Amino acid sequence: MSDQVTLTRDGDIAVVTVNNPPVNALGTAVRQGLVRAMDDIDADTSVKAAIIIGEGRTFPAGADIREFGQKPQPPALWEVCTRIEETTKPVIAAIHGTALGGGLEISLGAHYRIADPKGRVGLPEVLIGVMPGAGGTIRLPRIIGIAPALEIMVSGRQVPAQEAHALGIIDRLAETDLLDDAKTFARALIAEGAGPRKTSDRTEGLGSDAENAAALQAARDGIVKKAKGLYAPARMVDSMEYSLSHSLLEASHYERDAFMSCLGTPQQQGLNHAFFAERASSKVPENGRAEPRPLNKIGVIGGGTMGAGITVAALNAGLNVTMVERDDESIAKGRQNVEKVYARDVQKGRKTEDQKAAIMARYIPSTDYADLADADLIIEAVFENMDVKKEVFGILDKVAKPGAVLASNTSYLNIDEIASATSRPQDVIGLHFFSPANIMRLLEIVIPSKASDDAIATGFALAKAMKKVPVRAGLCDGFIGNRILAKYGAAAAYMVEDGALPYAIDEALVNFGYPMGIHAMGDLAGLDIGWSNRKNKAASRSNDTRYTGTIADRICENGWFGQKTGKGWYVYEAGSRRGTPNPDIDAIITQARADLGITPRDFTEEEIIRRYLAAMINEGAKVLEEGIALKPSDIDVTFLFGYGFPRYRGGPMKYADMYGLENVLNDLREFEKEDPKFWKPAQLLVDMVEKGETFDDLNKRALA
The missing domain is CATH 1.10.1040.50 (N-(1-d-carboxylethyl)-l-norvaline Dehydrogenase; domain 2)
Incomplete structure (x- = not known):
């Protein structure tokens, strides 16, 4: 086969194993190995059935995104899926981990599917501005129907194995070892004399021609229209519609052309940038220089909306949490704020009462700071007032154990001054959560001047445990997000005063x-x-x-x-x-x-947007100049996850690149005539235009 794909036999069952760590991405060598494996299986008369499985932590998780935009090397992924489907022996995909995008398409090319109960499947290509290109829009609706298939594709969500089984995507859920159960499934098929079952020939998810046409039109009127600003969802519908009246080969070519039409669009550029920017946000110097401290138990000071949200996020991460409030009445409200989140989960069927009880067993309410003596990290979430915060940190300095990380959830205040209330400024960092803290994914990790590397690394470890998107922020008024917000908020206020x-x-x-x-x-x-x-x-x-x-x-x-x-x-x-x-x-x-x-x-809509974004981008450039943000993509991540900036535009700095930095500078110089102080262009922006550079160039240098 290849180094990434091996073929072994257990009697009359062939086992094809993909081993391309870390996620078994479907790169060229894997695709070639899968085709050769199917050829060998067809040629071997002793083989009666085959299993495709992934080594390590997952089934092939998807296509190799690094190949996007490059000249494709044969075979194309759609050809691999078709080759698997054409195999003359029944082929079972044994899924664990995440079979997403090309991974699910490979499994749809197989004739049968079994999954680990903890596995997940999906077609999330829309999240990077493209659509399934290897049979997803052709095969999935034939099993589960047009509307459910489109919902999965347009949302980009990961479908739990149990739901996938109920929908019919998965034929069986493993009860013991996945490979053993897959072999049992294969032997049952052999005993029954069951042959290949081509997904592309199935029709149980489809209706009559009129019903299918109505479902496609409903999709265009509903789910596609709601996917505002996205190009790919409409092409998904087009591909589904085409596949209903054309051969598999013709439909595959059409789907691939539709996929290619998504590449290079502004939406795809923005979404692709957002995808990689999110993954780059945790690449910071401190993580390379130090290991995080132990993180098992945390303390939270305050049980209001923010404190309760942080507590829920920590409990969801599997941590033990002690919440401290000033009196019995306040801590009772704090506990109530936490419990109502889980009560809502139970009401909506997301958790059972036993699961809720198990989580709440890790929550300790208290009115005594001494109960924080064994906490590894303590987060202060009290009123945004310097005197109040310094008083809290003075108390924590006395009760927290040596080496505990002390964090302030401040939105604006100087953390160096907060740290001055302690004898251990090296242990003090900022953790700026966004409300509601158990839902909003952004976490600004603010770096005061004396914080140690391992304290900062612990903040990033907490973000990972909580499944937050961390952004490293230097110390200034408002850090990254609120500092820039203040600037474009001012631009909006000026426009209202001036006539908008x-x-x-x-x-x-x-x-x-x-x-x-x-x-x-x-x-x-x-x-x-x-x-x-x-x-x-x-x-x-x-x-x-x-x-x-x-x-x-x-x-x-x-x-x-x-x-x-x-x-x-x-x-x-x-x-x-x-x-x-x-x-x-x-x-x-x-x-x-x-x-x-x-x-x-009067202000036109076009001028409103030009002014709003010019103020945002210019302040972002100043944040970069001062080292408050390490790279432009960190600013993008901040605004994508904390301030509602449209993801398909990539973030303000990516948008600036696509709009053209020279155009941004020209806008600033036009506006500068009316208010030279407010609209003065950042020197970084001026220099970049003179050199012909982009913010993406700065990202590449920062990550080199």
Whole structure:
């Protein structure tokens, strides 16, 4: 076969094993080995059935993404799947780990499938801007139907083995050893005289021509339309439709052409960048220099929304958690906040009562800091006030064991100053979670000046355990995310003062791909948070900088804080998360413009986006200049996972590359004429344009 594919025999059963660590990716050598194995199986009259299985931790997890965009080496993956399907002996795919994309397509080429109960399958190509290209759109709908197949493809989700079995993708679930059970399955097929069962010939998932046409149209009207900004879902439907009336060979060629049409589109470039940026975010110097400290038990100070969310994230990671609150009433509320998350899971069938009880057994509520004496890491999640945080860290310095990592969940505050309240600043780091902390995947790991490498590495280890996406952030006001947010938030505030309606700005952002606009997001987070922050910084505000809070302050002075009060930029009916424009805002804006001496003007949607993104990208370049972010892709990851930036656009710095850095600089210089201080281009951006460089060039240098 090849070094990556071996063929062994157990009596009249051939076992084809793929061994291409770490995930058995379907690279050229694997594809060639699988074809040769099928040829040998067909030629050997003593073989009555065959099994394809993966060595190590998984069945082939998918195509080798490194080959995308390169000249393909034969055989193509669709040819391998077809060759497996044409084998004259029954072929069983024995799935464990994750059979995703090409991995599932290989198994669909097989005639039968058995899976480990913990396995997962899926066709997640949409997550990198492409679609199945090796028979996925042809074979899967024939088994499970057009609508379920499209849901799996367009969502990109991983389908648990039990669900895949219920759908009919998997024929059997293994009960003992996967290979042993696969051999038992093979012997049963041999005994029954069962021959190959070609997936491409199956029709049980399909209906009549009219029913199929209706399902395809419903997909175009529904699931495809909802996949806003994505090109691949429509091509999936096209490929499914074509396959219903053409031969397997013709359909395979059509599907492959549709796949190729996705490559190189802006959406594919953005999604592909996002895929690799996420994986590169944990590649930081500290992880290369030190091992993380032990991490078994953690403490959480505070049981409010954030503290409870962090606690749930830690419990879900299998950690033991002690939560400390200031009094019995507060800790009772903290426990209630944690329990209601798991009660909801039980209600929705995601967990059983026994599973909930087992998780809560690892949770210890307390009002005594001394109960944190054996914690490996302690996360402070109290009110965003420096004096309060320093008081907490002073107490932790006395009770925490030597070597415990002490972390602050601050959004803005100087962690060096927080660390100064302790005698061990080398143990202090920032862990900026995003709310709700048990759901939002971003975790900014903030690096104060005296933090040790192993303390920082422990923060990254916690992120991995919690399945968070970590981003290393240097120390400054707001770190990466909130610092840049403040800048483009100011640009939005200036546009409202100068004539743009807040609702027009939000509409432009939604059309750009955001799930909601910045004013709707402010209502969701609570306008009082920004108001408090502006008041705290009032004394240090520069007199030569245009103030951003004139209108927002007046909204807050009315007691309108957004969704929590039922009124902010928008008005919210009781129990509703969707608002309608607040009719009282217009008078506030009109009066503020008059007080500021501003004659309003019109803004086009195109100008709104140009200004919003220019402010974001320019501040991102300054964050890079100052070393707050190590590489542009870390800024992209921050905004993709923490601030709703549309994933198919890759993040603000990737978008800047695709828009053109020279165009960004020209926009900044145009806007600079009206406010030279706010719109002054970052020197890094100026230098990059002069050198003809891109942010992707900086990413490559950072990862070299």
